[in-house]
Structure formats: C-alpha cells, structure tokens
C-alpha cells in the first residue's frame with residue numbers, strides 16, 4: 627500500500643499581487659489547486675538547498691556540448707569520467723551535427739562530488755556549454 631503524506635495546514639501573509647500572479651502561473655502550468663503548486667515550489671526549494679549541502683545525496687544530469695574535432699578533447703573528458711568512479715550511472719552521447727556532440731551524464735552521489743565532476747568536465751577547453759541539473763534521489767519525498 628502506498629503511504630500518504632501527513633498534511634499541515636498553515637496560514638501565511640503574502641502580498642496580494644504575488645498570490646494573484648502565482649495563481650495565474652500555476653493554472654497555466656496545469657496545477658489543479660494552489661496547495662499542489664505551492665508544495666511543488668517548496669520541494670524545488672528543498673532540492674536546490676540540498677544541492678548546495680556537500681554531503682547530501684543527490685541525483686542529476688550533466689549536459690555537455692563540445693566539438694569532437696578538437697584534439698584530445700573527447701579523450702580528456704573520458705579520462706575525467708574515469709577519475710570519478712561510482713558517480714556516473716549512465717551516459718547518452720548524441721552526434722548533433724558534423725562537429726558537435728552532446729553528452730548527457732546521469733549522476734548520483736554526494737552533492738560536493740557531483741559538483742566537482744560537473745566543474746571538472748565543464749571547464750575543459752573546447753567544451754562549448756555545460757550544465758548540471760540537480761534533482762532529488764526521490765527517497766525523502768512522499769507524494
């Protein structure tokens with residue numbers, strides 16, 4: 627049986643125009659009600675905070691776009707991945723066009739280690755863009 631979260635009711639004071647605009651955005655995004663939209667907003671804030679807590683276990687993706695014709699670049703990126711064992715759980719490589727490759731790494735581990743890996747890859751000369759996207763491992767959120 628799926629466990630249901632205990633709910634808390636609370637009252638907050640927020641400027642009316644902020645609430646009005648929040649309701650508009652929530653509705654446009656497809657939320658059924660304000661509670662659901664607000665709960666998701668709070669979860670995003672918690673995940674964001676956890677991504678900066680060094681020891682917290684996070685999941686996420688590192689996306690890299692680079693020119694695979696650049697000498698040694700691909701080998702360098704692979705070396706860095708081998709230097710961070712256990713963090714990378716899957717890799718997707720897409721040949722975007724004749725020159726450009728996109729690599730998406732699914733990662734899981736301590737926030738500090740994941741950030742260090744993303745920084746190491748993203749700062750390699752020749753990488754055109756890199757982005758670490760952090761999400762939760764899902765263990766702490768009941769929904």
Ligand code: NI
Nearest residue numbers: 694720721727
């Ligand atoms: Ni490629």
